[in-house]
Amino acid sequence: MVGLRHVVVLCLLAMLAGCGASETLESFGGPTMGSTYSIKYVRTAEVPGPDEVQRQVEGILAEVDRQMSTYRSDSDIERFNDLPANSCQPMPEPILHLIRTGEQLSQASDGAFDLTVEPLMNLWGFGPQAREIKVPDAAALTQVGLRVGHAHLHIDGQQLCKDAAVEVDFNSIAAGYAVDRIAAQLTQLGIRSYLAEATGELKAVGQKPDGTAWRIALEEPRDDQQVAERVINVDGFGVSTSGDYRNYFQQDGRRYSHTLDARTGAPITHQLASVTVLQPSALMADGLSTLLLILGPEQGWAYAEKHQVAAFFVMREGTGFVTRSNKAFEQLTAVKP
Known part of the structure; x- marks a missing residue:
């Protein structure tokens, strides 16, 4: 018994010293x-x-x-992006959470930060569907701008809905x-x-x-x-x-x-x-x-x-x-x- 008690004491001392924990x-x-x-x-x-x-x-x-990937056509968000205006799609809670976060950041920045910039990213040549890297003309910018804006999104229960043909990009x-x-x-x-x-x-x-x-x-x-x-x-x-x-x-x-x-x-x-x-x-x-x-x-x-x-x-x-x-x-x- 004395020997066992001695072993226990030594182990406790080693643990207190940090030596007994194998890290x-x-x-x-x-x-x-x-x-x-x-x-x-x-x-x-x-x-x-x-x-x-x-x-x-x-x-x-x-x-x-x-x-959330914008680089695979079968992702939940890309299937939503392919939908026309005035459409809804059931979404997993993580996506809805990020949509709410994006809305918070958009409002905090007076619209400078926005999750719906994917059409603009493509137009400038930076997005997943970009065709050419160049400065777009004013007419193209105006046309694409009609499809940008977090205000076009809303959550209805477990569905994400849009009233314009917006495309969501979660890369940020x-x-x-x-x-x-x-x-x-x-x-x-x-x-x-x-x-x-x-x-x-x-x-x-x-x-x-x-x-x-x-x-x-x-x-x-x-x-x-x-x-x-x-x-x-x-x-x-x-x-x-x-x-x-x-x-x-x-x-x-x-x-x-x-x-x-x-x-x-x-x-x-x-x-x-x-x-x-x-x-x-x-x-x-x-x-x-x-x-x-x-x-x-x-x-x-x-x-x-x-x-x-x-x-x-x-x-x-x-x-x-x-x-x-x-x-x-x-x-x-x-x-x-």
């Missing part, structure tokens, strides 16, 4: 949504191994793709939603520390096995090489960066970004190159980073300050960049003593 850093990833995803998590004896976690994560990603928020779903599933599996990322949207919770924070590199908005503008510590927040530097074209000496302002029907032209947002929800970080980027360096900054959105702005200045972050952002990314 390893597991990681996996793969293709998704036309890009990639990656998961890192701290595995303890109580949580599943990477094969099982990957199976569940990829199940979520496959569901999001079936429901679907990845953030997927990250939130993955984070919730990891938590349900008993995983307390993880870094979940999909197509660049991410959420980090807890710490690595050595007790250090998850560190996220914010890229300088360049299209020629990857350069870290800043590295931040993240715990408990979704992180999203929206920028105009990866998908654009030039015509007659002018640069046209894939980020469109639904109010004008045209790409943004201001000097704000990228915005990083931290929010408890990766979905809201995803949507708000796009919203702020569309609004620009003055209106976007004013919105972030008014609504206490933790934001990091990168603006073009000459041949380089200048940065600006608000108090909310600095407080969330401050190194803990």
Whole structure:
């Protein structure tokens, strides 16, 4: 009995010291949504191994793709997009949730952010049905503009309805939603520390096995090489960066970004190159980073300050960049003593 008691005491001391908990850093990833995803998590004896976690994560990603992809004709949202005006279609709750989120963001930005810009994206050459990358003529813009506007959508019970031939594009928020779903599933599996990322949207919770924070590199908005503008510590927040530097074209000496302002029907032209947002929800970080980027360096900054959105702005200045972050952002990314 003395020997057994001695063993128990030693085990308790080891647990209190953190030595008895066998923690390893597991990681996996793969293709998704036309890009990639990656998961890192701290595995303890109580949580599943990477094969099982990957199976569940990829199940979520496959569901999001079936429901929300604009690049497959059989997705729920593309079947809705093919319907004519004055049509309704039963929808799964996740799609209705994103429609409500899109309405909230549209109203908050006076219509600058809008989920129904897919016809405009196609017209400018950036969308899934784009035929040519060019500046469209005024008549084409006016005609397509009749099919844009969140006000043309409404929810009737479990149905999504439209009174014009609008087409919904979830690319500004679907990845953030997927990250939130993955984070919730990891938590349900008993995983307390993880870094979940999909197509660049991410959420980090807890710490690595050595007790250090998850560190996220914010890229300088360049299209020629990857350069870290800043590295931040993240715990408990979704992180999203929206920028105009990866998908654009030039015509007659002018640069046209894939980020469109639904109010004008045209790409943004201001000097704000990228915005990083931290929010408890990766979905809201995803949507708000796009919203702020569309609004620009003055209106976007004013919105972030008014609504206490933790934001990091990168603006073009000459041949380089200048940065600006608000108090909310600095407080969330401050190194803990």
